[in-house]
Amino acid sequence: MWIRIIKTSLALYIPLLIFTIFWSHLQKQSLIYNMAHIQQKNILNKSFHLADECTALTEITSYWSTVPFPPSFSDTSELEEGFIENYIKILQGVDEYDQFRLIDTNGQEILRYEKTGTNKMLPAQVQNKVNRPYFNKGLTLKKGQVYISPIELNQEYGEIEIPYKPVMRGVTPIFDNNDDQVGLAVVNFDLTKIFDLMKARISDDNFFLVDKDRNVIATNLSSNYLPHQALMSHQDSLIREKLLFDNMSLEKDTFFMKEGNLWVFQNVNVGFENKGGKPTFSNVADVVSNNNWAIIQQIPAAYISKMLQSIRRNLLLFNILTLFVILLIALGYARTQKERNSFIESLKAKKEELQRNREQLEHTNQLVQKSNRRLQVRNQQLEDFNYVVAHNLKSPVTSMSIIVDMLSKSSDLKTFNELFPKLKTISNNISTLTEDVQSYVSILNNNELEIENVNLLVLLEDVENDFVETLMDKKARNFQTIYRFNAWYSLKCSKFYMKSILQNFLSNAIKYRRTDVDSYVIFETAYEKGKKILYIKDNGLGIDLERHGQNMFKLYKRFHRNISGKGMGLFIVKSQLEAMNASLEVESEAGVGTTFKMKFN
Amino acid sequence: MKTPNILLVDDDEVYLFVTKKILNGLSKNIIVTSFTDGEQAIEYINLCLGQNVELPEVILLDINMPFLDGWGFLSEFKKVKPKLRGQNVDIFMVTSSNSDMDLDKAKEFEEITGYVVKPVFEDKMEEILTKVYNGSWKS
Numbered sequence: 001m002w003i004r005i006i007k008t009s010l011a012l013y014i015p016l017l018i019f020t021i022f023w024s025h026l027q028k029q030s031l032i033y034n035m036a037h038i039q040q041k042n043i044l045n046k047s048f049h050l051a052d053e054c055t056a057l058t059e060i061t062s063y064w065s066t067v068p069f070p071p072s073f074s075d076t077s078e079l080e081e082g083f084i085e086n087y088i089k090i091l092q093g094v095d096e097y098d099q100f101r102l103i104d105t106n107g108q109e110i111l112r113y114e115k116t117g118t119n120k121m122l123p124a125q126v127q128n129k130v131n132r133p134y135f136n137k138g139l140t141l142k143k144g145q146v147y148i149s150p151i152e153l154n155q156e157y158g159e160i161e162i163p164y165k166p167v168m169r170g171v172t173p174i175f176d177n178n179d180d181q182v183g184l185a186v187v188n189f190d191l192t193k194i195f196d197l198m199k200a201r202i203s204d205d206n207f208f209l210v211d212k213d214r215n216v217i218a219t220n221l222s223s224n225y226l227p228h229q230a231l232m233s234h235q236d237s238l239i240r241e242k243l244l245f246d247n248m249s250l251e252k253d254t255f256f257m258k259e260g261n262l263w264v265f266q267n268v269n270v271g272f273e274n275k276g277g278k279p280t281f282s283n284v285a286d287v288v289s290n291n292n293w294a295i296i297q298q299i300p301a302a303y304i305s306k307m308l309q310s311i312r313r314n315l316l317l318f319n320i321l322t323l324f325v326i327l328l329i330a331l332g333y334a335r336t337q338k339e340r341n342s343f344i345e346s347l348k349a350k351k352e353e354l355q356r357n358r359e360q361l362e363h364t365n366q367l368v369q370k371s372n373r374r375l376q377v378r379n380q381q382l383e384d385f386n387y388v389v390a391h392n393l394k395s396p397v398t399s400m401s402i403i404v405d406m407l408s409k410s411s412d413l414k415t416f417n418e419l420f421p422k423l424k425t426i427s428n429n430i431s432t433l434t435e436d437v438q439s440y441v442s443i444l445n446n447n448e449l450e451i452e453n454v455n456l457l458v459l460l461e462d463v464e465n466d467f468v469e470t471l472m473d474k475k476a477r478n479f480q481t482i483y484r485f486n487a488w489y490s491l492k493c494s495k496f497y498m499k500s501i502l503q504n505f506l507s508n509a510i511k512y513r514r515t516d517v518d519s520y521v522i523f524e525t526a527y528e529k530g531k532k533i534l535y536i537k538d539n540g541l542g543i544d545l546e547r548h549g550q551n552m553f554k555l556y557k558r559f560h561r562n563i564s565g566k567g568m569g570l571f572i573v574k575s576q577l578e579a580m581n582a583s584l585e586v587e588s589e590a591g592v593g594t595t596f597k598m599k600f601n
Numbered sequence: 602m603k604t605p606n607i608l609l610v611d612d613d614e615v616y617l618f619v620t621k622k623i624l625n626g627l628s629k630n631i632i633v634t635s636f637t638d639g640e641q642a643i644e645y646i647n648l649c650l651g652q653n654v655e656l657p658e659v660i661l662l663d664i665n666m667p668f669l670d671g672w673g674f675l676s677e678f679k680k681v682k683p684k685l686r687g688q689n690v691d692i693f694m695v696t697s698s699n700s701d702m703d704l705d706k707a708k709e710f711e712e713i714t715g716y717v718v719k720p721v722f723e724d725k726m727e728e729i730l731t732k733v734y735n736g737s738w739k740s
Contacts, residue, residue: 179641301692342703387698387700390698391664391697391698392665394697395665395697395719396613396615398616398697398719398720399615399619400615402623402720402721405621406619406623418622419619420618425615426615429615518617547669547676549675551670551673558667558668558669559667561640561668567667
């Protein structure tokens, strides 16, 4: 019962489970795709901040390339206040604006403005920047070109300024009225605030701004900027290591899963990348830049897992519910099956019972048939008995009645002397008949035969010994008894009757032998349709069955005049065989021999 | 006036003795031959036919006899019947059996003139002879 329920449940549930797993996978994929999509938008928004900075820096810087400087720019350290004041005043409202410098062609700052703590641009002590890469790069620029530097930590007097300040510089060459280059104009943007904006989370996502070597410029996992330029903390090393993605090359925008984390990688498009077409900023300035920034957003595994949890919970609930329903269905199914099986079982039992009844009936039928046969035999025996009585008893009685009648009518002594001995004959006949009938009736009435296993061979040898004297007789010397007990030799029957039967047959075979030939009698066993058959064949006188067949086994029938006999032997034999439920048949030809066939049922 | 010639076939010697005595009592001038079985009787018939001896006119035949019974005798008699050359032989079954089986069987033989159940007393015998000889048998 339980095994059936479990089997049915599994059969129904396994496809559902497969579907559930497939579906949950689809859900996860969809979730990840959606997250990646959102992060791509997020990155794009962040890129815009950087792009805006770049645009602003370019515009602000390029202004100086069009301003005609006095030829004595480099010689005179004193620039007119008004030359710069108005510009500074306008621009000090720009948050990112951090420094403005004019540097002569020798790397010496001519003019320097710095943003102070009060958010005002004020003149500051000039420095020499001849060793700085942006200065050298700036010298290579043509008129009208603007160089946008990489994002770096700010340095003053050749040292990294503390606290660290991520800066981006715009550099452009400046010229006098004669179009001779007099130096460079350098604008510094402090990106701290922009990075603060970019660090903002929309979920549990982590933000990384990296350069083309995947060095971290800014991240919301660390307060440090550009750690590779200053001091790498342990955490910074871990971050750097993580972002290398086992040295996976990343060029195009993409997203991928790694160790349960969702990573979204996207290049920052600031607008002046030279991508085989006209630069977007061509109307503003000819921008020279070597910056290839990219933003990486990480959705941590824990967050994804948290997001998936609700899906999982729903699926689990769904599965539990369906499993419950399936169990109910399986239970119902199993019950139906059980009922069906028990119904089939009961049908089977009924069928078996019917079968048994039928067998019983057949058996009874056989018994009835058997007893019917017995009755038929019995009937025949009774008829025979009746006949014997009618003929053999009535006959002397009628004779007697005539004699008595004659005696009563006659009174002379002669008649009396003549008739009286006849009465004695009749009386003898009657007593002989009575004895014979009695022995016959005793066979008929013997219902309780002592049945035992009789070894025919032993019995026959025994019987033969009784005839030794007869067989030793000169006349009978050429008589041979042959046994052929190949098929069987043992039989369940009455030993007493069997002995009598064999005695009769052997006696007959000897009595009715032909004296002119070597006589024999063969006792042979056989099987016929599973029944035991005993043949007794002789080459004796034989009998004309056409003439005598009907009387063969009747009482007081004799067929051979010169041989003494009462005509009782075969009659008794047949009765005894019938008493043992056996039948007797005969085949014979006068002058050839006789074969008796006994069939034992 | 004819001398009745009667053949008795019966294995009961007492019956033969008694019947002969009755017949002799009925007429001094009567020939009675007897045999104790059908086989001897048919041999006698054959002998008579072979030697042109006159056959008995009446045969009183028993049914139940050894060697050849009454029915067997009738079957054999049927075979020699063509040799009788028109001579009439009346056969009476004289038996102690009054069973239907024997009566029915007797009807199958046209050779049978009558069926008499024993005992055959003197008056019955007289009746038989009168029937056969139309009363012209008494001396």
